[in-house]
Each structure stands twice: as C-alpha cells, then as structure tokens.
Amino acid sequence: MSNLRNYVDRLKPAFSKGGRLSFLASTFEAFETFLFVPNTTTAKGAHIRDCNDMKRTMIVVVLALVPAFLFGCYNTGLQVHLTGFTAFLYGLLRILPMVCVSYIVGLAIEFYFAQIRGHEVNEGFLVTGFLIPLIMPVSTPLWIVALATAFSVVFGKEVFGGTGMNVFNPALLARAFVFFAYTAHISGEQVWYSDWTMLGARVDGVSGATALEHLSTTGELGFSPLDAFLGFIPGSFGETSTLAILIGAAVLLFTGIASWRTMVSVFAGGLAMGYLFQACGVTDYPAWWHLIIGGFAFGAVFMATDPVTSAQTDTGKYIVGFLTGAIAVLIRVANPAYPEGMMLSILFMNALAPLVDYFVVEANIARRRNRVKTAK
Amino acid sequence: MSKIITLRKGLDINLAGAASKRLTVLPLAEEYGLSPLDFEGVTPKLLVKVGDEVKAGTPLFFSKADERILFTSPVSGTVSSVNRGEKRKVLSVTVAPSKTQSYEEFPKLDPHKASREEIVGLLLRSGLWPMLVQRPYGIIANPSDSPKAIFISAFDSAPLAPDYNFVLQGERENLEAGLALLGRLTAGKVHLSVRAHEEGEMTSLKGVELHTFAGKHPAGNVGVQIHHIDPINKGEVVWTINIQDVAVIGRLVREGRVDRTRTIAVTGSEVADPQYVRIIAGARIDSVLGGRIKPQAEGDSVRIISGNVLTGARRTMQEFTGFYAHQLTVIPEGDKYELLGWMLPRTKKFSVSRAYFSWLCPRKQYRLDTNLNGSERPFVVTGLYERYLPMDIYPMYLLKACMAGDIDKMENLGIYEVVEEDFALCEFVDPSKIAIQQVIRDGINLMIKEA
Numbered sequence: 001m002s003n004l005r006n007y008v009d010r011l012k013p014a015f016s017k018g019g020r021l022s023f024l025a026s027t028f029e030a031f032e033t034f035l036f037v038p039n040t041t042t043a044k045g046a047h048i049r050d051c052n053d054m055k056r057t058m059i060v061v062v063l064a065l066v067p068a069f070l071f072g073c074y075n076t077g078l079q080v081h082l083t084g085f086t087a088f089l090y091g092l093l094r095i096l097p098m099v100c101v102s103y104i105v106g107l108a109i110e111f112y113f114a115q116i117r118g119h120e121v122n123e124g125f126l127v128t129g130f131l132i133p134l135i136m137p138v139s140t141p142l143w144i145v146a147l148a149t150a151f152s153v154v155f156g157k158e159v160f161g162g163t164g165m166n167v168f169n170p171a172l173l174a175r176a177f178v179f180f181a182y183t184a185h186i187s188g189e190q191v192w193y194s195d196w197t198m199l200g201a202r203v204d205g206v207s208g209a210t211a212l213e214h215l216s217t218t219g220e221l222g223f224s225p226l227d228a229f230l231g232f233i234p235g236s237f238g239e240t241s242t243l244a245i246l247i248g249a250a251v252l253l254f255t256g257i258a259s260w261r262t263m264v265s266v267f268a269g270g271l272a273m274g275y276l277f278q279a280c281g282v283t284d285y286p287a288w289w290h291l292i293i294g295g296f297a298f299g300a301v302f303m304a305t306d307p308v309t310s311a312q313t314d315t316g317k318y319i320v321g322f323l324t325g326a327i328a329v330l331i332r333v334a335n336p337a338y339p340e341g342m343m344l345s346i347l348f349m350n351a352l353a354p355l356v357d358y359f360v361v362e363a364n365i366a367r368r369r370n371r372v373k374t375a376k
Numbered sequence: 377m378s379k380i381i382t383l384r385k386g387l388d389i390n391l392a393g394a395a396s397k398r399l400t401v402l403p404l405a406e407e408y409g410l411s412p413l414d415f416e417g418v419t420p421k422l423l424v425k426v427g428d429e430v431k432a433g434t435p436l437f438f439s440k441a442d443e444r445i446l447f448t449s450p451v452s453g454t455v456s457s458v459n460r461g462e463k464r465k466v467l468s469v470t471v472a473p474s475k476t477q478s479y480e481e482f483p484k485l486d487p488h489k490a491s492r493e494e495i496v497g498l499l500l501r502s503g504l505w506p507m508l509v510q511r512p513y514g515i516i517a518n519p520s521d522s523p524k525a526i527f528i529s530a531f532d533s534a535p536l537a538p539d540y541n542f543v544l545q546g547e548r549e550n551l552e553a554g555l556a557l558l559g560r561l562t563a564g565k566v567h568l569s570v571r572a573h574e575e576g577e578m579t580s581l582k583g584v585e586l587h588t589f590a591g592k593h594p595a596g597n598v599g600v601q602i603h604h605i606d607p608i609n610k611g612e613v614v615w616t617i618n619i620q621d622v623a624v625i626g627r628l629v630r631e632g633r634v635d636r637t638r639t640i641a642v643t644g645s646e647v648a649d650p651q652y653v654r655i656i657a658g659a660r661i662d663s664v665l666g667g668r669i670k671p672q673a674e675g676d677s678v679r680i681i682s683g684n685v686l687t688g689a690r691r692t693m694q695e696f697t698g699f700y701a702h703q704l705t706v707i708p709e710g711d712k713y714e715l716l717g718w719m720l721p722r723t724k725k726f727s728v729s730r731a732y733f734s735w736l737c738p739r740k741q742y743r744l745d746t747n748l749n750g751s752e753r754p755f756v757v758t759g760l761y762e763r764y765l766p767m768d769i770y771p772m773y774l775l776k777a778c779m780a781g782d783i784d785k786m787e788n789l790g791i792y793e794v795v796e797e798d799f800a801l802c803e804f805v806d807p808s809k810i811a812i813q814q815v816i817r818d819g820i821n822l823m824i825k826e827a
Contacts, residue, residue, distance in 0.1 A: 005713055033751055037717035041710050041746040045796070045813035046803040047685045048389070048707065051725035051732060053750025053807050055718040057757065060731045120751055164754030164808075255730045259759055312758040312772060361773055365788040368768075372609045 008032055026114040030121035058123040060255050062130055064248035065302065069095075069134060071244040072237040076138050079193050079234055080201040090199045091138075095237060098133040101142045105149045106132075113158045122163035124170075124308075125153070131171035131302065134238030135295065135343075136178065137191040144182050148174040168350045169309045172299075175343055187339075189213075192234035210234050211293040212339040216332065219285055221293065229292045239298040242291070249301040258305035261314060265321025266300035267291060272322075273329035283333060290329050299342040300325065309350040313360040320356050324349045380572050381604050383591030385766040387728060387801050389535045391685065392741040393650045393705075395641040397542050401654040404473050405663030408451045408656065409459075409696035410436055411468040414689075415506055416515045416817075417824065420447070420466050428455045433480030433502055433634035436469045444519055448503025450636040450658040452478045468696060470660075479633035487556035487629055495560055499625065502634050506699065507621040511602065511614050513820050514795030523615040525564035525606060528555075530578045530619050531571040531589075533596030534684040534800075538641035538702050540619050541576030542652065547623040552581060554626030558617070559583050568619075569601040594766065599798045603767045608792050620702055640697065644685075644706040645743040646670050646678045655697065661704065662693040669706055679746045681705040686800035687813070710747025718750070725749070728805050753808040764801035767793065771802055775812060778819025783826050786819055795820065 014021045015028035032038075033055075042049060076094055077087025106129045107121075114121040132149055152174035157166045178186050185191060189207040197203055211233050214222030223233045231241025239245075252258035274287025290296055304310060304324045311320040324345050331341025338344060412420040420437035423446075424430060430453065435446040453473040461467045482502055485494060496519050499505040508517035517523070530540055544551060559566050565585045570578045572590035579586060587605055589595045598616045608614055617625075620638055627635050636657040643650045648670050655664060661680060669678060681688035682698040685705050689698055697704065714720075726734045726742045734740070761771040769790040777785035796813035803812035 004715070035716065037714040037747070037749060038751060039711045039713050040748040040751070041679075042748055043811075044690060045687070045811055046800050047679060047681055047688065047690070047705075047746050048391075048744040048804065049747070049749050049809065050727045050729070050805045050807070051717075051722050051749040052727045052729040052805070053718060053809065054753045054756060055750065056729075056731050057807055059719065120753075122753060124756070162754070164756045257729075257731065257757075261759075307758040308756055310758075313770060314759060314762065317759070361770055361789070364768065364770055368609075368788065368790060371607060 005036065008035065023115065026119065026121055027111050030111065030114070033120070054123045057257055058126045060251065060257055061127045061302075064251040064257075065127075065130055065134065065238070067244040067247040068238040068241060068298065069130070071231055071241040072134065072138075075231055075233075075240055076194050076237065077199075077201070078232060080203050080206055082199065082201055086199050090194070090196075090201055093198070094138060094194050094196055095133055097142055098136065098138075098140065098145050098237075099130070101145050102132040102149050103129040105146045106153050109150060109153045109158070113162065117162075119162065124157075124163035128152075128170045132174050135171060135175050135236050135298065137186055138194050138237050139191050140178065140185055144178055144185055147181075148177045151177045164308055166308060167354075168347055169303050169306045172303050172343055172346055172350075176347060179343065192236075208234055210339075212332070215285070215289065215293065216336045216339045219283065221285070221289060225289065225292065228289075233293070235293075236295060236298075239295045242297045245297045245301050252301065252305065258301070259307070259310070259317050261317040262305045262310055262321040262324075263300055265318050266304050266325040269322035269325025269327075270296060270300075270329050271325070273326040273333075277329070277333050287329075290332065294332070294340050295342040296325075296328060299328070299346050303342075303346050304349070309353065311353045311357050311360075313357050315360045316353065316356045320349050320353045323352070380588045380590050382572075383589065383595045383600070383604075383766040385763050386533075386592035386594055387764055387805070388533070388592045389685075389726065389744075389804070390739070390741050391535045391707075392645040392743045393643050393647055393707075394536050395538065395643050395650045395652055397539070398651045399542075399639065399654060400651060402659070402664065404451070404475075404477075405655070405659035407456060407470050407472055407660045407663075407696075408449070408453075408658040409468040409470040409660065410447055410450070410658055410699065411696060412437065412447070412466050413468075414699040415439075415447075416513075417441070417821070418445075418516065420469075422458065422466065422469070424455045424469065426455050426457060429453075430455060430471060431478050431480045432636070433482065435503065436471075437466070439516070442518070444500050445505055445516060446500060446503050447506065448480075448634060450634070450656050470696075479635070482628060482632045482634070484632040485557070485629045487553050487560065490557070490560065490629075492560055495557055498628070502628055504621075504625055504628060504634065507625065508615050508617050511599065511608055511616060511795070512792035513824055514797075515824070517615045518613075521613050523562045523564070524608075524612050526558050526562050526566045526615045526617065527598050527602050527605070528558075528566065528568050528584075528617055528619055528622060529596050529598040529601055530568055531574065531596045532684075532702070533571070533593035534686055535593070536641065536643035536650075536703070536705060537596070537684055538639070538652065539574075541574065541578070543620055543639040543641075543702070544623060547620075547626075548577070550623040550626030550630060551619075552583075552626065553630050554622035554624070555581060555583050557625060557629055558622065562615070567601070567605055569596075569598070569605070571596065591766070594798060594801060597798055599793065599795055600766055603793055610787060610792060612792075618700065618702065638702065640664075640701065641703045642668065642706075643703060644681075646672070646706040646708055657699065658696050660694065660696055661691055664697065664704060665693065665706065672708075677709045677711070678706050679709050681707070685744075686804060687797045708743065708745040710745030710749075712745075712747070714747070729807070748809050750807065750809050752810060755808055755810070757807055760805060760807075761802040764805055765798065767798070769793065771799065774819075775799075775810075775815050778815050778822075781819075781822055783823055786823060791816075791819055791823055 073091030076091030328345035
C-alpha cells in the first residue's frame with residue numbers, strides 16, 4: 001500500500017494547482033479517491049462520521065444491478081438459440097461494447113464538466129452508465145448509445161448543475177431520447193434480438209414481438225407467465241427477468257439505499273390500475289401480468305427509486321410511487337402507440353415529484369402556523 | 377408520574393471510552409482561560425490587561441453588543457495573557473491562579489423572595505448570566521426578555537456523555553436554590569426533562585414541571601424536548617440552561633461568591649483511564665489530560681474535543697475547557713489514507729447503513745477516528761436525515777433554505793426550533809459529508825442579522 005501511496009504522492013504535484021497537468025486535476029482527484037479514501041478530517045461539528053459515502057452507496061446500486069445484467073447476458077444468447085455457458089458468453093461479448101461506450105462517453109463528459117467547474121467528479125454516473133445498456137434493446141447501434149448518453153448527461157444532468165440537481169433520471173432520459181429520435185431502433189420485432197453471428201448463434205430470421213406488444217395487440221402474453229417472470233422473453237437487455245430484478249431489489253431494500261415506500265407504491269399503483277381496467281371490462285387478463293413484463297419491474301426497482309428525481313419526502317414517495325405505477329399501466333392499456341408506459345410514466349412523475357413534495361412540505365408549514373393560532 | 381415521551385428516531389453511537397463512575401478532584405491548574413469564541417455572536421471588549429490582579433468573579437471582558445453581559449474570571453490570580461488571532465481577534469484571556477483563592481463578594485439572595493431585578497443583576501455581575509441560552513438562535517439570553525418558559529435537560533444522551541445523576545451528587549441544595557431562582561425569571565414554567573428509568577433523584581426536585589423522555593440520542597437535547605413539550609413559535613423566546621450550571625448558580629446565591637467548580641467526564645477511546653474529574657471551569661486542558669492520554673504509535677495523533685464527539689470544539693493541550701463543556705473527549709485523528717476503503721467491509725468503522733456490517737454487532741464499542749470517510753457531495757440521498765431528527769421538521773428542506781439564505785422559508789420550515797446540535801446526527805450519518813451544523817448556524821446567524 002505505501003508504495004502505491006508514494007507513487008500517487010509523487011504524481012500529485014503535477015496535477016495540483018499550478019502544476020503542468022493541472023487541467024486534469026479533477027480527473028486525477030477522481031482516480032486518487034477511487035484508490036484511496038482521502039485523509040481529510042473533520043474540522044468542527046461532528047468530529048466522527050459514518051463511514052458510508054457516495055462511492056459506497058453507488059457501488060451497492062451497481063451490485064444490485066448485477067443479477068439483471070448477468071441474466072441479460074444469458075437471455076441474449078438464449079434468444080438466438082444458444083444454450084448454457086455459450087449463451088451467457090455470447091450475451092456478455094455482445095453487450096460489452098455498449099457498456100464501454102456508455103461509460104466512456106458519459107464519464108468523459110462528467111470529467112470535462114467537473115474540470116471546468118473546478119468540482120470533484122461525482123459518482124452518480126457509475127450507476128447511470130450501467131443502467132443505460134440495461135434498458136436498451138441489445139442491437140441498438142453504438143453510435144446511438146453514444147449520442148443518447150451524451151444527450152442525457154449534458155441536458156439531463158449537467159445543465160442543471162450536475163449530480164443531485166437533475167430533474168429527470170438521466171438513464172431513462174437516454175432511453176427516451178432514443179425512443180423519440182430513433183424510434184425504429186427501439187421498437188418493432190427485430191431490435192430485441194442480437195444480430196451478431198458468432199459462437200454459432202443463429203440470427204437469421206430471428207424476430208418476434210415482445211410480451212408488451214402481444215398484450216397491447218392481442219390481449220395475450222404470448223409467453224407463459226413463468227417465462228415472463230423468469231425472463232426468458234425478448235425485451236431490453238436487463239429488464240426481462242423479474243426474478244433477477246427482485247434479487248437486486250432485495251439488496252437495495254436491505255441496505256436501505258432505495259426507498260421501500262417508493263418501490264412498494266409503484267407495484268401497488270400498477271396493480272390497482274390493472275385491476276381497475278379489469279373490473280371495468282377494458283382488459284380481460286390478470287392485472288399482475290403488467291408487473292412481470294416490459295420495464296415495469298426494472299423501472300420500479302431501479303429508476304423510480306432514484307432519490308434525486310423521485311419525491312424527497314416520505315409521504316411524497318407513497319404518492320409519486322403509486323402514481324408512477326398507475327400511469328404506466330394506464331399508458332400501456334389506453335395508448336397502444338406506446339406499449340412501454342413505464343419509461344414515460346417515470347419521467348412524467350419525475351417532473352411532478354417536486355410539486356407533490358411542495359404540498360407535503362406546505363402541510364408541515366401549515367401545521368406550524370396552526371400551532372400559533374391554537375396557542376393564542 | 378408523568379407520561380413518558382418516547383422518541384423512535386435517533387441513534388446511540390456506541391463508542392469506547394465511557395467514563396467510569398469514579399471522581400478525582402484535581403489540584404489547581406497552572407492557568408485558566410476564558411474564550412469569547414465559546415459564545416455565539418459575542419465580540420469582546422476587554423476590561424483587564426496583562427498583569428492585573430483579579431478575583432474569582434472579576435469581569436475580564438464584556439459583550440460589545442450588550443455591555444450588561446459580563447464575562448468573569450473563574451479563579452483569582454494574575455491576568456497572564458490575552459491571546460489574539462487574525463485581525464487581533466481575542467481568542468482567550470488567561471489567568472494564572474494564586475495559591476489561595478479569593479472571591480468577589482456578591483449578596484446572598486433568598487431565591488424565593490428576591491426580585492427579578494436583583495436576580496438578573498446578580499447573574500449579570502457574577503458572569504454566570506451567559507449560562508442562560510435563549511431559543512430561538514442558541515445565543516446568550518437577553519436580560520430584558522421575559523421568556524415564555526425555561527427548559528432544562530437533566531440528562532445528556534450524546535456519545536460518552538456525563539451522567540448528571542453522578543455529576544450532581546451532593547449538589548442537591550444548590551440545585552434547588554438554582555431552580556427556585558430560575559423560576560423567578562419566567563412568568564411560565566421551569567421544565568425539567570429526565571430520562572425514563574434513569575431519573576435518579578431528579579424527580580423529587582421542587583418548583584419544576586417534570587417530563588420523562590425515553591429513546592436514543594438526541595432525546596437528551598433540550599431543543600428536541602422543547603419541541604415535544606411546548607414548541608417555540610415565531611415571536612416566542614424560551615431559555616435553556618445546563619443542569620450542572622443551575623447548581624453553580626445555586627452556589628452563587630447561597631454562598632455569595634462565584635465558584636465555578638464543576639465535574640466533567642474525561643472520555644474517549646484514547647484516554648487511559650476514563651473517569652470523572654472535578655475542576656474549575658476554564659482549566660488549561662493539559663492540567664486535566666496530562667498523562668492520561670494513551671501512548672500513540674509513531675505518526676498517529678489524537679483529537680482533543682471540549683464537549684462530545686458530535687458537537688464539541690476542537691482544542692489543543694494549551695487551550696482551555698469550554699464555558700459550556702461538561703466533558704472532554706479524546707479520539708484518534710483520522711488523517712490517514714485508506715486503500716480502496718469504500719469497497720472494503722470496514723468492520724472497525726461504524727455505519728448506520730447496511731451497506732456495511734455494523735448492524736451485525738450492535739453491542740460493539742467502536743474506536744472511531746476523525747476521518748471524513750469520503751468527500752463532500754451535493755445532497756443525493758433522501759429520507760435518511762429525517763430518521764435522526766425527532767422533530768416535525770423536514771431537515772433537507774430546512775438545510776436547503778439555509779444554504780439559499782431564504783429567510784422566509786427558513787422561518788416557515790422551523791429554524792426557530794433548532795440549533796446546530798439538533799442536526800449533529802444528520803451530519804454524522806450524511807453520506808454527502810456536508811457540514812450540516814455549520815449550514816444551520818449560518819442560517820441562524822442570517823436570521824439574527826435580518827431580524
């Protein structure tokens with residue numbers, strides 16, 4: 001350890017203020033604090049601090065995404081008629097370029113903005129950069145991934161002031177960008193399947209509608225509910241397996257990093273809306289089908305719970321979560337042009353969350369005012 | 377028996393180095409000091425110069441903003457130095473004590489008969505007035521105010537805090553006299569809050585409205601207690617005072633002299649024999665800690681804190697125990713790099729987050745150092761701060777209002793009800809490592825300036 005530390009200490013002056021590489025100070029700082037927790041001590045106030053920090057928080061979210069990622073690799077191979085480890089390896093090789101592009105483009109922009117602002121590089125993109133490939137169809141061209149990532153980081157985050165200041169979930173914004181700018185690359189029957197011929201994959205003629213499209217056109221799942229729950233269906237890379245997502249959810253809930261209030265409310269909202277449609281005779285399939293297909297579970301667990309863009313009060317989390325789930329199902333059922341309602345629903349509620357919080361906080365203010373009245 | 381108010385929010389940080397219940401009476405220190413920095417918003421005007429002879433209770437300086445508020449010497453002796461910092465700001469006035477102590481004479485008062493003017497005058501002249509702290513704002517009480525009520529916490533729930541049942545043994549008559557005196561200063565009640573199942577003899581004190589609190593820290597914070605007993609509204613003023621200081625005031629009225637003797641807890645993982653010591657307030661810290669700090673390995677150092685680890689002030693051996701401090705804490709400095717620390721299990725560190733493993737060993741006593749354990753970031757995590765502030769206040773919204781300097785919002789969101797110590801736990805758990813207590817203090821100071 002001390003050798004590595006000495007090496008970093010030798011490099012440090014060049015990157016510090018006045019050094020010849022000082023234009024890379026933020027980058028150096030990012031790598032240094034990645035390697036070493038800084039020796040900064042408290043000055044006053046609380047002299048001791050909890051050892052949890054932003055890096056740990058974000059890495060746990062990345063860990064929670066791993067089951068969905070691993071299953072996504074396997075399922076990608078499976079959909080082109082591979083089995084076992086070959087299927088997994090195929091999917092892994094297929095997705096790696098997209099993961100790299102997402103991280104490289106996003107981090108480059110983050111480092112650039114951190115540097116011109118004289119900030120430290122924030123850890124938020126560790127999660128965003130991993131989320132983006134997971135919510136794209138596997139055959140999305142890399143240039144679109146790069147463009148979408150750049151768009152979401154610049155216009156979704158940096159223009160608002162960076163991590164913690166954004167209104168919309170950056171990863172979802174990247175997907176929305178693709179959805180509206182390059183619709184052909186994110187809908188239809190082809191994009192859900194890999195088109196790489198390697199490891200013996202049979203990609204010719206492989207196509208098929210997702211469960212969501214089946215549901216909106218025929219009212220049938222097109223797959224067995226068990227397959228849909230386990231994830232052996234076409235869809236965006238990481239969203240298919242509700243089971244893998246629930247493993248991630250367990251990690252997030254156990255560590256307390258994601259709010260159970262939001263997560264439970266999203267599922268409750270989706271179910272309630274599904275049952276409402278069923279009761280009114282609009283649909284004749286079970287409401288819970290909505291929860292296991294498309295991006296519903298993935299969105300509920302990893303996107304709606306984003307602390308920055310979701311509601312910030314506990315009461316607000318119930319309301320925003322419930323509406324997120326309800327509106328997602330509403331869009332799916334009532335507007336067949338957008339079979340995937342989850343993305344739009346979360347983004348819509350991102351925009352409304354501050355309003356919900358506003359009323360929750362106003363209630364607190366009113367309580368304080370009423371106290372004066374009753375006291376007098 | 378009054379109803380128990382149980383607080384479900386909060387956190388007890390289990391640190392190594394609690395004081396065992398033994399008391400050592402320490403001899404006079406080489407030097408005593410009084411620092412204007414102990415008092416929020418006080419600019420001192422000196423009344424003595426180096427070489428002056430003073431008695432215990434002789435004024436050393438007064439507050440420029442209100443010249444009635446005097447700050448007096450805790451001991452008799454010779455003024456030995458006036459320490460100044462940048463722009464000649466007074467850091468401390470020190471007194472080298474004489475071998476035999478002599479005291480300024482003050483009238484003995486019958487707390488039940490004395491008039492309010494007599495009491496206020498006595499407290500101001502004796503230099504004990506600054507013990508009274510007003511809410512809102514957490515500053516020295518204004519002698520012209522008549523507070524709605526006076527609140528006293530009979531227990532301290534902070535990490536390694538002194539046990540006042542032990543500290544106040546043998547002080548019963550002084551306490552009663554002090555409480556009776558305080559009762560004359562307010563038209564309302566004197567509220568005394570005790571900890572459930574650890575009431576000691578506090579419940580038999582007369583002239584107070586008794587409240588019982590149960591729960592984790594910050595249940596002992598007087599601000600939290602006020603919030604649950606009778607919250608402060610806009611325009612209202614209440615006073616607070618430490619329970620041991622009440623006894624010191626009682627001593628003044630009974631004996632007619634300023635005797636600032638107090639019992640403090642010497643605590644922390646780096647103290648060789650943590651226990652209670654009896655000193656005169658303002659003693660130079662080396663007189664208390666000299667020879668008591670555990671030997672440190674090469675390259676390691678310690679942090680000396682006057683007060684507790686969450687709210688105390690950083691001190692050196694050559695500085696002095698604080699005016700309001702009833703505790704000294706010594707913990708290791710954390711000025712070390714930690715390779716990949718944020719990825720490791722870190723079993724020796726403590727976290728409320730289950731992203732670490734502290735939850736597996738709830739009884740473990742931790743030896744925590746002063747490392748920030750990360751770098752400062754904007755607010756990201758939500759719902760966390762609320763769990764450590766047992767008040768009907770939205771901490772993040774109040775903090776953001778303070779950061780933005782929006783005084784209307786601060787007022788609406790409850791700035792009158794809090795001082796920085798109430799946010800100490802929020803600061804402790806904050807993964808964004810924001811200096812939350814300073815944000816609150818800056819917000820309060822802005823309120824004072826604009827009001």
